[in-house]
Amino acid sequence: MEPAKIVEHAGGVIGASWLMIALPLLGAAILLLGGRRTDRWGHLLGVAMSLASFVVAVVTFFELIGLPGGERRRAVGLFEFIPGLVDMGLLIDPLSISFALLITGVGSLIHIYSIGYMSHDPGRRRFFSYLNLFVAAMLLLVLSHNYVGLYIGWEGVGLASYLLIGFWQYKPSAATAAQKAFIVNRVGDFGLAIGIFTIWTTFGSVTFQGVFESTLKPEQGVLTAIGLLLLLGACGKSAQVPLQSWLLDAMEGPTPVSALIHAATMVTAGVYLVVRSGAVFFPEGSTAALFAAIVGTVTLLAGAIIGMAKDDIKKGLAGSTMSQIGYMMLGAAFGPVGYAFAIGHLITHGFFKANLFLGAGSVMHAMNDEVNMRRYGALRKALPVTFYTFLIGYLAIIGFPLLSGYFTKDGIIETVIHHNEVLGWLAVLGAGLTGFYMSRMVFMTFFGEKRWADDAHPHESPAVMTIPLVLLSIGSIFLGGYLVLGGRFMTFLGPAVGMPEGGVPAFHPFTVPGLATLALVAVGAAIAWLRYGRVPVPVTAPRGSFLTTFARRDLYGDALNESLFMRPGQWLTRIAVFFDNRGVDGLVNGLAAGIGGTSGRLRRVQTGFARSYALSILFGAAVVAGALLLVGNL
């Protein structure tokens, strides 16, 4: 079944849905312009704006589901942006409102958590202003009814990410990581921008309505080209191979940032783009969709392999995020069923990964910001709430039966195997790796013997931090089942992304791939227990095999970038600067000196300027006279 038609909408809460974006934007503006005057209550305003935006999203959601299924795609016009080229407006439909709820809901929990996490930081007010800015930009990205608005939000979240990765910018590593994230993302944005140009020249419109409901039948080659360009953009924002390298460094940001931006929301924007554009640019079986699937598979394995070797708890989780987004990207390549599972996994992942990151943050908070898991151990007693909520997030991500991740990840794997056995079984393998690296993380952190630094006195975090953890872990338990069972989410999403031809496929708990996945996860967890649970973990990392080194060095992604782009780029820059100073300028200076009749370089003509001025005039007069003669002969 085709997606529903988009209809204009005015009035009601949907008509006022721009408030979702405006409120956090206002919060950011007040906090940034108000400066230190707002230090005392800035964090409260930030939380309030995020919660207010959540309330608008919830009310909008209920108004939307009050409409009949086929009328749940409402375009809200706002203002003329570039006359004759781009109008600003929002598209409220099941897909965008799902994102809006995730962004403002999980976003608000992370705002609240940050009150506690950042309580000792002198820049807390600035931190909340950036978080608000992020929420506003992310909502613009997913709510915009056209590609240019999406692009504005897209770069807006990039800016927020830059500011937040570099929040502790006085640390050179943080400043460098922030810069790297922005620049690598711009490589993706380059693709996205050209994709948008091509969309406009192909369809004569940049609105989703103008493109998706166009009666034109462009050539397949053009559609494929657009799909690949959009995919390049998606790879940048979603840290997919080959533009993955920035995400691990992005862990330099405060941990709530990693939870919100670099796990739950921003990095999933690429999946949103692919699903949003899916029907036209990534239809099932198209070349562009195949590329998306390959990118997803490569990344889900690469991320998992990186996650297996990291001792830094945040970097381990970052590898895991790459890997999980790889699953989503893979799922998004396989039509409406794939979209529903991809977005479903995106939402459940938003909960359990935010849960895990905030849990990691709680551990770091207790351990003087130590991130090395080799210095953890036996923390389950000291941090009981953190432990149990982390455990739930862990079980959800490895796909423990009946928890959230089980339903959505399994859905992706089943869908993919149905269409493409090779990629599908690789996804099963990835699940096994997930079982290993996540179990390793839990054993190293919460079990075994204490390997704490001498000055570590772990204590459970305050309620303002643990309550969000509890709420997120509730979502990590139940959300997946709620969404998937009975095809609830697929039916809901149908008007936005289309419904599968044969109706909603029933959920089968005991399939070969499903059981194989569970078995591999169990094997992975068992190996992790043998190596990190049963035996003591050495405080210094053993040298490890060639493969371990390979994984620790992020599969040599940085080394590759450095030798392929950075060094040649540096040489090119040096040569260009040299050429500009000596070549172009030297030539011109020589010429000028010759004309002026002065010996040597003009640099020395400090006192002789009147003479050269006079000579120039003389020269000019000669030219004029000559030209007049010439023209007279024409």
Place this chain on the structure above:
Amino acid sequence: MPWLPILIAAPVLGAVGVAALPKGSDKAAKQLALAVSLVVLALTLAMAFQFPLESGKRFAFEQTYSWIPSFGVHFGVGVDGIALVMIALSAVLVPIVILASWHDADGTGAENPPKRSVKTYFSLLLVLEAMMIGVFAATDVFLFYVFFEAMLIPMYFMIGSYGGAQRSYAAVKFLLYSLFGGLLMLVAVIALYVTAGKNTFMFPELIGAVTDPGVQKWLFLGFFIAFAIKAPLWPFHTWLPDAAAQAPAGAAVLLVGVLDKVGTYGMLRLCLELFPQAAKDFTPLVIILSVIGIVYGAIVAIGQTDMKRLIAYTSISHFGFIAMGVFAMTSNAQAGATLYMVNHGFSTGALFLIAGFLIYRRGSARIDDYGGVQKIAPVLAGAFLVSGLSGLALPGLSSFVSEFMVLIGTYQRDEVLFVTSAIIGTSGVILAAIYILWMYKRVANGPTAESVSGMKDLNVREKLVIAPLLVLIIGLGFYPKPVLDVINPAVQHTLTSVGVQDQPPVAGVGQADEKGAGN
């Protein structure tokens, strides 16, 4: 009301008034100059509000006085939307520059040369303002030429007398380049007069007057080279980094923000409309020079060690975008190029001014002499970052709109040259991120350098200088429509004169004036 003659006369009178103040009244000179520039701004805004958006007439507020009757030279002024926004840009920047330059001529700044007269400096600024308004308002080609050349003189003295250590070299280089271009243009102006045979220099009457393609080519080149040096386009650019780096920050703002735009403005107004056939013939060449400029300027900018030189090279890259937009000859690209001239004035203006604040405090323009400024001067660093982000065309800030329009307007010409150029041009977004963020990182991030540890944050005057620019950058970033509504009809006139029409992006979808947005 003769708006334009008043707008030109007011700053001249102000300049005379400032110069006539008794010795030692430096403060009064500054205050008077600021007051005059604010009056000019108010008059400009009053005029802009009366500007008819849809009159069908080519120029508004036309005034024509005979000047040299024997040669048909007129003091003819009038504005269309393009000229209006350029005049507005000048009128906005001058008071900001005056306020920003408050102490630049005093010699209290660490890097400043021995003193020259303070009141002369502010008097020169006002003279320059009159010239800038005049050059955009001129509807007589000869008058345009006169202003074009006369602009050099105040700028020459501002660089040569009030600039940095290498000011003489930079000023002479600036002058020689500009004179060379100006003389070529003079030749072309005279030749235009002769070949047109209409016994007039009035621009509207000269449109279509030169028909011979061979003559058009030569005349086009005469004007174009002058403008390419002015703008400057690659490879005529080498004077700009020296001049901008040596000029006092305020003068650099006007040099790069407004004076250089006379080059791209001249291409759009004179080269295209007077010599349409030649313009089309030379389009491939100009587009290629532009694209080289975009990439080359950006790469060389990355390698700079001096803040002001870096900003100058980014401008060379941006002028490439503007020239590309002018010669892509679609309404999107040309409107984008015009808007780019305005936006670039604001964003680069803000960057130069903030660089000036930094240099004033630290006494060095070398990027490596800074570090960790964010920690001790957060407002200064924040303003620096926002201006920089506008320089890298971040969506939501004004430069994005113009860059987007130029690129999509070039890309829409369904020919290999244009599509390829637009794609290469788009790669500029990556390079821009590198040069801006790397500069920002070295200046503002990392541990606070010893040498900047006592640095003060922006004071009230400096905040007043930078705030209007940031408001404009952000405001026009989200809502560029008011400016585009002024520009668009003028661009349509230009395209009609040149005899090109937009191809609808898709056969059967949309027309030139309603390109199917929102359907």
